[in-house]
Amino acid sequence: MKRQTGMTLIVKTITRLTVWLIILYGFYIILHGHLTPGGGFGGGVIIALAFLNVLLAYGREFTDKWLKISFLEKLESLSIILFLLLGITALLAGKLFLENFIGKGHLYHLLSAGTIPVFNIIIGIKVAMSLFLVIWILSGLKLEEGEEA
Amino acid sequence: MILPFYIIIPLFTAFLISLIGGKKDYAAVIFSVISVFSLVCLSLYGFFIGGRQILVYRMSAWDIPVGINLVQDSLSSFVLVMISIISLTSVLFSIQYIRHLSQDWKYYALFMLLLSGMNGVVLTGDLFNLFVFMEIALIAAFSLVAYGGRAEEYEAAFKYAVMGSVSSTLILVGIAVTYCSTSTLTLALIAERLPALNTKVVYWIGGLFMAGFGLKTAAMPFHAWLPDAHSSAPAPISSMLSGVLIKALGIYVLIRIFFNVLGAPELFMRIFMVLGTVSIIIGVFLAIGQWDMKRLLAYHSISQIGYILLGLGLATPLGILGAIFHMFNHAIFKGLLFYNAGAVEMALGTRNLKNLGNISKLLPVTSGTSMIASLSISGIPPFNGFFSKLIIIIAAIKSGHPVYAFLAVVGSILTLASFMKVQRYGFHGDRVIETKQTNVGLAMNGAMITLAVLCLVTSLMIVPGIKESILDPVIAVILNKTQYIQMVMGR
Numbered sequence: 001m002k003r004q005t006g007m008t009l010i011v012k013t014i015t016r017l018t019v020w021l022i023i024l025y026g027f028y029i030i031l032h033g034h035l036t037p038g039g040g041f042g043g044g045v046i047i048a049l050a051f052l053n054v055l056l057a058y059g060r061e062f063t064d065k066w067l068k069i070s071f072l073e074k075l076e077s078l079s080i081i082l083f084l085l086l087g088i089t090a091l092l093a094g095k096l097f098l099e100n101f102i103g104k105g106h107l108y109h110l111l112s113a114g115t116i117p118v119f120n121i122i123i124g125i126k127v128a129m130s131l132f133l134v135i136w137i138l139s140g141l142k143l144e145e146g147e148e149a
Numbered sequence: 150m151i152l153p154f155y156i157i158i159p160l161f162t163a164f165l166i167s168l169i170g171g172k173k174d175y176a177a178v179i180f181s182v183i184s185v186f187s188l189v190c191l192s193l194y195g196f197f198i199g200g201r202q203i204l205v206y207r208m209s210a211w212d213i214p215v216g217i218n219l220v221q222d223s224l225s226s227f228v229l230v231m232i233s234i235i236s237l238t239s240v241l242f243s244i245q246y247i248r249h250l251s252q253d254w255k256y257y258a259l260f261m262l263l264l265s266g267m268n269g270v271v272l273t274g275d276l277f278n279l280f281v282f283m284e285i286a287l288i289a290a291f292s293l294v295a296y297g298g299r300a301e302e303y304e305a306a307f308k309y310a311v312m313g314s315v316s317s318t319l320i321l322v323g324i325a326v327t328y329c330s331t332s333t334l335t336l337a338l339i340a341e342r343l344p345a346l347n348t349k350v351v352y353w354i355g356g357l358f359m360a361g362f363g364l365k366t367a368a369m370p371f372h373a374w375l376p377d378a379h380s381s382a383p384a385p386i387s388s389m390l391s392g393v394l395i396k397a398l399g400i401y402v403l404i405r406i407f408f409n410v411l412g413a414p415e416l417f418m419r420i421f422m423v424l425g426t427v428s429i430i431i432g433v434f435l436a437i438g439q440w441d442m443k444r445l446l447a448y449h450s451i452s453q454i455g456y457i458l459l460g461l462g463l464a465t466p467l468g469i470l471g472a473i474f475h476m477f478n479h480a481i482f483k484g485l486l487f488y489n490a491g492a493v494e495m496a497l498g499t500r501n502l503k504n505l506g507n508i509s510k511l512l513p514v515t516s517g518t519s520m521i522a523s524l525s526i527s528g529i530p531p532f533n534g535f536f537s538k539l540i541i542i543i544a545a546i547k548s549g550h551p552v553y554a555f556l557a558v559v560g561s562i563l564t565l566a567s568f569m570k571v572q573r574y575g576f577h578g579d580r581v582i583e584t585k586q587t588n589v590g591l592a593m594n595g596a597m598i599t600l601a602v603l604c605l606v607t608s609l610m611i612v613p614g615i616k617e618s619i620l621d622p623v624i625a626v627i628l629n630k631t632q633y634i635q636m637v638m639g640r
Contacts, residue, residue: 077168084161087153090209097153098209 005059015057022050026128033120034113040120044127051132055139069136076129083122086115151195152206152219155229155268158184158191163261166254177254178244181261185237188264192229195221203636205274213335213638220274220336220637223622227473228271228401231480234603235392236264238596239385242488245590246384249495256296256383263289263389267397274637276324276334280317283365283398287313290394294382305381312374316364323357326350337637340410340630355417358406366399368458369428372451376435379447384491387443388484391450396476400457409626409633413464421462426553428455429560437567442490442500442575445567446483449526452560453479459557460541465548469624471540474610478533481607482525485600489519492593493575496585502571506580514594516576518601523572525604527565533608540611 006012026046033039055063063069086098093101098119105112162184166177195204206219221229240260247256266286273279291313295306328334330350331342343351360371367375379391407417432452439445457479460472492515493508494500509516525532528539538561545554610619626633 073170074168077164077170080164081161081168084157084164088157091153096207096210097157100209 005061007057011057015053019050019054022053023047026050026124030120030124031110031117033124034116035108035110040123041127043120044124045131047124047128048131048135051128052135055136060139063136069133072129072133075125076133079122079126079129083119083126086118086122090115150206151191152204152221152272153208154191155188155272156265158188159261159265159268163258163265166258166261170254172252174248174252174254174257177257181240181257184261185233185240185264188268189233189237192226192233196226196230203633205637205639214333214338217278218274218335218637219272221272222626222633222636224401224404224473224626225271227477227619227623228397229268231477232264232267232271232393232397235389235480235484236260238484238488238599239389241592242388242491242596243383243385244592246491246495246593249587250297250383256293259289259293259296260386260389262286263293263394267393271397271401274336276327276336276339278334279402280320280324283320283402284317286394286398287317290378290386290390293386294378294390296383296386297381302381305377309374309378312364312371316361316371318361319357319364320361323354323361326353326357330354335637336405336410337634340412341634341638343411351411351414352416355407355411355414358403359417359420362399362402362406363424366395366403366454366458367451368424368454369431369451370424372428372432375451376444376447379450380441380443384443384487384494387447387491388487391447391487392480392484395450395454396457396480400454400461400476404461404627407461408628409630412630418462418464421458422550422553423462425455425458425460425462426556428452428458430455430556433560433563433567437563437570440502442493442502442571443487445502445571446486446490449564449567450479450483452564453483453526455560456538456541456557459553460544463541463544463548463550465544466624466628467540467547468544469627470620471537471544473623473627474620475534475537475541477610478525478537478604478607481600481603482522482532482534485518485522485597485604486526488593488597488600489515489522492589492597495587496589497582498586502574505575506578506582508576508582511582511585512589514597515589518597519576520572521601521604523568527568528561529565531608532604533610536608536611 026043028043029038029046030040030043033043051063051067054066058066088097090099090101091097095101100114100116102114104114111117162180166180169176203220203222207213208217208219211217243256243260247253263286266282266284266289269282270279270286273282291306291310294309295302324334327339330346331339333339333342364371375395379387382390407413407421411417429452432448432455436445436448436452439448453475457472457476460468460475462468490500492512493505496512496515497505497508499505521532525534528535530536538557542554542557545551545557609615
């Protein structure tokens, strides 16, 4: 029997409507990481879950085309390199590793708290990509035979 | 100023390799060789020029009770030199050996993660940070053990992962107890606050860490994962695991916690000695019956770790001198022995001693260096293993433990017996073998010769004059708990 790709039309429609809302909420959590509870890790998990919704509703082939998995892999490696480079930039500015080297701004403003929002964004990308790619690789294994699909 | 670079360099290289990726491994090889070589230079610089005083680095400029600090004292820089020397030879050895298996950059990325985890464990001055770096190193190690992709390798990796997770859970509970009773995770502050507390707290913390890090060290009752994991991994990884991982994650942390933080409590020193002696004897008895060369070497790791634990448990300056000296020496000769086993396996397709014969003509460098390493591990002068074992045995007699000293001598004789078996059947047997499948290349031979030379050179560390400048500062750091606290707190 040929495996049916994805779930029913109802699930697909609901997913299509909600996926961008979930991603938007993830971005909100990441960008407000220095102001409200949450941050890079929590927001990243939410974005990964949005991608997981698409994977569950539409199946592997569509998700591969929609997301370009190889690009996500590159983005995952790039994010940690950016993190380290930002840390080294602080060294070049005469500060300690990972220390804040730009202005701190006003309390409770979106653009405040120095480099922390930047680190939050990088961590968000890293967590979202890592979690989703782990699920992606695990979903590619056939449980009965233990071989790659 | 140099402290964060021990972690930045390998971490950066790991993700640079995975970013560039591609089908072949050329870029990965070049980047990892550059990175490991720069780590060797950095650690030697830190040891000889920068390492006369304790360096403390506050990550992102947060002060000590709040932030994470990196600490480099003589003990850390000693272990860092050991890690970087073994990893340089391991990468050189890997180039040909891993191409023999597959041409994949993933190996090098995982190797660099393993290295950054170990460097982080050795440098950090924060208990939870230590746990995080330990997990980085362990998860990389699990995947590297399974790298060959055969059924028994997956089994070994799974067993290792289960045992590793059990020990990590014990350590995490220990960290929770520590934090609950002292309200801090900075090692120096814990050391400062513990004496004021109930002694039962020390026993709880010590017991949990003893079991947790004892599993990582693979001392005798906790050893079950080691022979499988270390014999199934690719040879350069076996030498990394056996040579430095069980020391950076096990012995180093045991020294740091039990000597610098807990202040060498009497009860645990006695446990160290008993576990060490049991490991020496049972490890070598299990080793002597093995016919698989790498499995035999893996059981010997348990036995040699026993010597280090025995020396530490004596808690006299002489015993600790023997322990740290043997730790360095064991990294050198056990790494070399695993390279020999890997070279034999690659060239002849087998590492079963029963199928080997006289290969001294066929693989002259491999059999020559394996002879040096065998003499070294069995404790034959003038090689390094002789001096460190001798110091441990003398220290045991001097501090009034003649039974332990006797058992250590028995263990050493049995070690000699089992390596005579390796030489007799594996390298100088009756059956002359004349054909080999693959040539052992220049880089592999270079790695083996480097370590063989170091087997002789490191025995110079015990010469008066050199000993005062290299080993004595390390002993001073281990034995002086208050000095560690004061230097880290900057008083």
